[in-house]
Amino acid sequence: MNPRQKRxxxxxxxxxxxxxxxxxxxNLLTEYLTIDHLVPKSHGGSDSFExxxxxxxxxxxxxxxxLYPPISWRKN
Known part of the structure; x- marks a missing residue:
């Protein structure tokens, strides 16, 4: 994605x-949020909205x- 597409x-x-x-x-301010791929690009994921x-x-x-949730999210 180029910067314009990313925005x-x-x-x-x-x-x-x-x-x-x-x-x-x-809840965070916009500048503290990043775009995360549910299926990472390295695993064949795309830049599609879904x-x-x-x-x-x-x-x-x-x-x-x-392919799994972040460590802080997982239940032990």
């Missing part, structure tokens, strides 16, 4: 899902390219 997708996600992290449900969610940086980083 447009992020805005669509904000309009559809609101400004909370998909994983930890924390595969994208907004997440906070800690959740997105802890998830990496895993």
């Amino acid at each position: 447009n997708k992020k805005q669509k996600l904000l309009d559809f899902y609101g400004s909370e992290c998909w994983w930890c449900r924390q 595969n994208l969610r907004l997440s906070c940086l800690p959740c997105n980083n802890s998830r990496g390219n895993s």
